[in-house]
Amino acid sequence: MRAISSWGRLSALPHQLVKLGDPSQVADIIGGQKPGVAFGNGRSYGDVCLNPNGVLWHTAGLDRLIQFDGKTGRLVCGAGVLLRDIQRVMVPQGWILPVTPGTQLITVGGAIANDVHGKNHHVLGSFGDHVQRIRLIRTDGQVIECSPQQQADWFAATVGGMGLTGVMVEAEIQLRKIAGPWLETETLPYENLDEFFKLADDSESGWEHTVSWIDCLSNKGRGLFMRANPTDAGVRNEPKGRKLAMPLVPPVSLVNPLSLKPFNTLYYNVKKSNTGRSITHYEGFSYPLDNILEWNRMYGPKGFFQYQSVVPREVGLAAVHATLGEIAKSGQGSFLAVLKTFGNRQPVGMMSFPQHGVTLALDFPNNGANTLKLFERMDAIVREAGGRIYPAKDARMPRELFEQGYPCLNDFLTFRDPGISSGLSRRLMGS
Amino acid sequence: MENKQKIVIIGATSAMAEHCARLWLQNKAVELILVGRNAGRIEPIANDLRVRSPKSDIHVVEAEFLQPAAIQATVDNIVATGPVDVVLIAHGSLPEQADCQNNLAACHDALVVNGVSPVLFAEAFAQHMAQAGSGTLVLIGSVAGDRGRKSNYVYGSAKGLVTRYAQGLQHRFAGTGVKVVLVKPGPTDTPMTAQLKSGGVKLAPVADVAQQIVDAVGRGQAVAYVPGKWRVIMMVIRHLPAFVFNKLNI
Numbered sequence: 265m266r267a268i269s270s271w272g273r274l275s276a277l278p279h280q281l282v283k284l285g286d287p288s289q290v291a292d293i294i295g296g297q298k299p300g301v302a303f304g305n306g307r308s309y310g311d312v313c314l315n316p317n318g319v320l321w322h323t324a325g326l327d328r329l330i331q332f333d334g335k336t337g338r339l340v341c342g343a344g345v346l347l348r349d350i351q352r353v354m355v356p357q358g359w360i361l362p363v364t365p366g367t368q369l370i371t372v373g374g375a376i377a378n379d380v381h382g383k384n385h386h387v388l389g390s391f392g393d394h395v396q397r398i399r400l401i402r403t404d405g406q407v408i409e410c411s412p413q414q415q416a417d418w419f420a421a422t423v424g425g426m427g428l429t430g431v432m433v434e435a436e437i438q439l440r441k442i443a444g445p446w447l448e449t450e451t452l453p454y455e456n457l458d459e460f461f462k463l464a465d466d467s468e469s470g471w472e473h474t475v476s477w478i479d480c481l482s483n484k485g486r487g488l489f490m491r492a493n494p495t496d497a498g499v500r501n502e503p504k505g506r507k508l509a510m511p512l513v514p515p516v517s518l519v520n521p522l523s524l525k526p527f528n529t530l531y532y533n534v535k536k537s538n539t540g541r542s543i544t545h546y547e548g549f550s551y552p553l554d555n556i557l558e559w560n561r562m563y564g565p566k567g568f569f570q571y572q573s574v575v576p577r578e579v580g581l582a583a584v585h586a587t588l589g590e591i592a593k594s595g596q597g598s599f600l601a602v603l604k605t606f607g608n609r610q611p612v613g614m615m616s617f618p619q620h621g622v623t624l625a626l627d628f629p630n631n632g633a634n635t636l637k638l639f640e641r642m643d644a645i646v647r648e649a650g651g652r653i654y655p656a657k658d659a660r661m662p663r664e665l666f667e668q669g670y671p672c673l674n675d676f677l678t679f680r681d682p683g684i685s686s687g688l689s690r691r692l693m694g695s
Numbered sequence: 696m697e698n699k700q701k702i703v704i705i706g707a708t709s710a711m712a713e714h715c716a717r718l719w720l721q722n723k724a725v726e727l728i729l730v731g732r733n734a735g736r737i738e739p740i741a742n743d744l745r746v747r748s749p750k751s752d753i754h755v756v757e758a759e760f761l762q763p764a765a766i767q768a769t770v771d772n773i774v775a776t777g778p779v780d781v782v783l784i785a786h787g788s789l790p791e792q793a794d795c796q797n798n799l800a801a802c803h804d805a806l807v808v809n810g811v812s813p814v815l816f817a818e819a820f821a822q823h824m825a826q827a828g829s830g831t832l833v834l835i836g837s838v839a840g841d842r843g844r845k846s847n848y849v850y851g852s853a854k855g856l857v858t859r860y861a862q863g864l865q866h867r868f869a870g871t872g873v874k875v876v877l878v879k880p881g882p883t884d885t886p887m888t889a890q891l892k893s894g895g896v897k898l899a900p901v902a903d904v905a906q907q908i909v910d911a912v913g914r915g916q917a918v919a920y921v922p923g924k925w926r927v928i929m930m931v932i933r934h935l936p937a938f939v940f941n942k943l944n945i
Binding site: 283325328339341353 | 749889
């Protein structure tokens with residue numbers, strides 16, 4: 265047994281880590297040591313990838329690329345391959361993953377299980393929109409090949425299915441042709457939420473990537489809006505992969521009421537004086553934190569929560585306003601705060617998180633009861649707005665809010681593998 | 696076009712070797728020959744490498760690993776198509792020390808697989824490299840070969856053979872174009888050490904270890920401890936007086 269934490273570092277409970285390597289042996293391994301749940305790179309924040317006091321099937325050994333068709337852009341690979349490895353192999357060959365989240369240090373299996381989204385949701389949807397086929401192995405030995413056309417119900421249950429329908433061993437992904445690794449980017453400050461929504465609406469047709477940093481302590485909701493498009497910028501010097509690391513866990517969170525307000529004010533004003541257009545490498549724009557190894561340590565020994573919700577567009581302004589009000593009142597929060605609109609697209613998975621509306625993602629250092637109380641007030645806003653919370657980030661949402669937010673839940677439960685259980689599934693689904 | 700670096704990996708299913716291969720073809724096309732006992736187990740690795748580097752030439756060679764004549768023939772065949780730039784001899788298996796003590800056949804196998812076989816492969820390539828006057832021969836030793844310990848001295852003595860052999864080869868090729876690199880990994884997170892992991896030993900990530908091996912090969916470094924901290928740790932362990940060392944439970 266080993267102590268395993270997810271990215272939020274909220275717990276370090278013992279797990280039995282069982283490695284998956286040779287795909288032909290996966291059925292025997294997961295059938296022999298269950299219940300368990302697949303564990304990729306441990307970048308989800310809460311307990312979706314954990315199974316305290318139980319088994320984790322570690323997929324890092326399923327890390328081989330299997331086939332690539334240079335004419336169609338179809339890639340077949342193991343479920344344990346990191347998105348970063350796909351990008352670094354394929355971008356020089358003129359292809360890129362159409363959708364990636366804010367880190368590329370996640371596995372293909374994790375990207376599908378959480379149906380992750382990126383800054384281009386309004387144009388390209390979520391990760392699952394580009395998955396053409398999944399090979400799923402159930403703990404009873406059954407092998408299911410599913411795709412949007414074949415066994416489509418299994419596909420819809422597995423995309424966003426939190427790893428609960430079986431263990432993914434292989435996936436086929438449609439990549440996207442690109443001219444090069446460069447993006448034309450533009451940063452624009454906004455003073456309040458009205459300005460944010462106007463920028464978001466105006467950018468939806470002309471810009472592929474849109475995202476914003478929001479100062480979570482400002483009542484009005486000031487922030488910096490960033491948008492980008494792929495561009496053919498020719499051959500340029502690529503940034504060196506210089507990496508910093510948090511060398512240790514500080515005894516208290518470095519993000520605290522004393523540091524947060526000055527930091528946010530400084531950051532906003534420095535960036536505001538430095539806005540405009542530029543050419544940026546996709547790694548720097550899309551995964552700014554990947555160059556700081558173990559940045560999650562900065563929140564100290566008690567770890568941190570991330571709270572990500574989405575609420576429908578019609579009530580978005582009021583809901584975000586109310587949420588910021590609660591946060592400002594509490595004085596908690598972090599400079600890692602993201603506000604973004606989602607496009608109006610039908611989600612691929614029964615349990616996919618993105619829906620048409622506006623999503624707010626915020627880190628909170630774990631201050632125990634104070635933090636949890638704040639979340640209850642934020643939950644009330646989400647509940648009333650008819651929104652939902654992202655399971656990949658969650659460690660504490662109430663079961664009733666989960667059930668309200670995911671109307672396909674009962675249908676989904678019929679696809680669960682009885683030999684698979686996670687901290688999250690026990691907390692929110694009872695088993 | 697025909698100036699691709701020619702790299703041979705003996706023991707191609709080794710996780711350490713597989714990660715080295717990924718790094719070698721990351722930035723340039725190479726000719727890569729993957730040698731192992733079972734072609735079926737190498738094919739998925741070869742396919743992965745072909746996707747990573749479509750311009751590289753990747754060949755799979757199935758070979759016998761214990762018979763001197765077979766080893767000679769395998770190496771001669773590989774060299775027949777042109778001189779080799781880099782050979783990585785990476786095969787091995789970590790035996791249970793207790794098995795080696797209780798069963799001479801297990802002891803014999805551990806010594807042959809981890810010691811004699813790598814040396815025979817190296818010697819066969821050394822003949823050709825001596826003739827060509829160039830090439831880099833990379834042997835995977837181990838920190839376990841630095842001092843015999845009760846917990847794994849059979850494996851350690853086989854790796855000790857590799858260490859002494861590499862020293863001799865470095866002496867022989869000193870001042871020539873042939874380089875000999877002896878890599879001494881500490882415990883690394885690979886399928887070979889899965890048992891250690893469940894025992895709570897801290898293991899280095901294989902991708903990091905591979906990067907350090909590739910860097911050391913690029914420099915032609917004579918002895919490379921990977922990760923580097925093992926150079927210091929093993930210096931201490933090698934120099935501990937017996938009356939202290941014998942009290943340690945390692």
